Amino acid sequence: MATAKITDVERILLVVPFVERVRREMERARIHRWAEVEVIRVETDAGIVGYGETIQNYTWGRVNITERVLGRSPFELMWDDSLGAGLQMALFDAAGKLAGVPIYRLLGHKVREWAPISFWDHDMAPEKYEVEAKKAVELGYTSIKIKARPWFDVHETIRRISAATPDHFCIDADWNDFLLGVSYAVPVLRVLEEEFPKIKIYEGPIRADDVAGNKLLRSQIRTATAHHYGSIPGRTAISEGYCDGFVIGGGVSRIVADGLAAGMANMPFFLQMVGTGLTTTLALHLGAVLSHAQWPAVTCHELYEHNLLTGRIDVIGGHARVPEAPGLGVELDEAALARYRVDEADHTLPRRLVKFSRACGVNVYFANDSHHTSEMWRYFSLNNQPVFERGNHTELLDDDGSAEFDDLYRRAQTGPVLTR
Template structure:
């Protein structure tokens, strides 16, 4: 299948600036997250596979050395080489699926879902900023928002600010990234937050995942 041989790889780097509403916060917590990398894999058969990743938040980068390794190779030979990096491997899967005339997920197994829910996302911010994010989320048609909850802000005040501006159907997912440290701090706080905020649908990663006994207690 000479048509499946990689003819060339093109890398395009884009700067997609954050909205001014949250730019200052995002540049602090996510430096480099506005730099997006697009990788196009062109095969001898004229198929172009496309991959995308954020340079500052990816499990594997793709550079010229990786591009050189796949040029002249059949896409199916290098498809599962994780050392190639996220963007390049994604583009290879896309090209392979296009050559076979199937979605690239069929190369991994059967389809399990027809759709994937997508949530608005907000960093750790003061209450008024969370409220602004909630308004923006609903204005763009989102019904849920994931937020980064941190101990240096009053989470009750943050949730109240969102509740005051959001619709009744709007839901929130608060991710503590284990910063509540232990069940002794997490349990009473979460119980109070769930009692006072009906729109709080998910409380995520309250304590370290390896604290098995603590997480068992939180699930009761």
């Protein structure tokens, strides 16, 4: 089987919608485009088929050229991150099936049978996060990663999640640098950790390249802080001690290398690999062999309407069991492939406004979305409004056909519109 060669690569484009309860929030954040999934199907001359997927508008690497793998062995190419997410995953799946072993056996020595995994949601209103936290508990999770944004009341969000979940439940708050600097970060983070013991990790509170600031921040709070491995050189991050652990993602080669480096430094990390059940399963295999993948992985597969597998990935006590069958060890749902298959993805949205409101009565209107490439993101990152003020609220406004909406919408196309 080791001599088997790849004979064909099929690219299957899908649009897998998000579940209804979060769909509108994903549209506001302009990440509804993560619904576009390319499934890669690799065939070999041994009759073995491997599957992988790429989340087209999130991935660390799209699949560009498939012809280069034809006539070659999956074992020869599977460690090549430049192939892109879906193709690399499909090669590992095929290689495992050819060898008759689960993927983790191709990656290293197994250190755990059950890998920690977290629930995840993008930024949303406190009352909606409360619903999501309850859903996470219902599905077997013991933690949730939230997006802490200045356009929502983060204090109220964490209060609601804390009140709605069991005592053992944990919260990881990802700030995406919005606390700006130590002078803003320390008071906010201290209040939260004093009032809400369920907070366990602060991810990216301030910019990762502010090494001195992160070291000072770490000395002023007791909650663990995390940054993406590679945001600054790994050697600097480890030797300077500017965070307690890492977020690790990317291709398989990069993940294994970064994970081993973190392990040698005795620093925990969580895997961040966004996708459906296919990507989640690969994350479980990686979590099985990387000793310091001790923090719960983030994959967001629960937000998709279908995980593309024939069965659910059971989560028990915040952990999922690593598959033992060959390859990925899961079965792709061919009926789901047919149901969600499209010739071209259409992510068009209707005209909308994002309305940000402060308790003092100030309102700011933005055009369409709060994505990290948007004017809204830039506006808050430059501190045009207070950082994490209580009482902040944001809502998505539909076009009601009125002249007032039309006027606001047109003005917002050129920049934020502030009213009182």
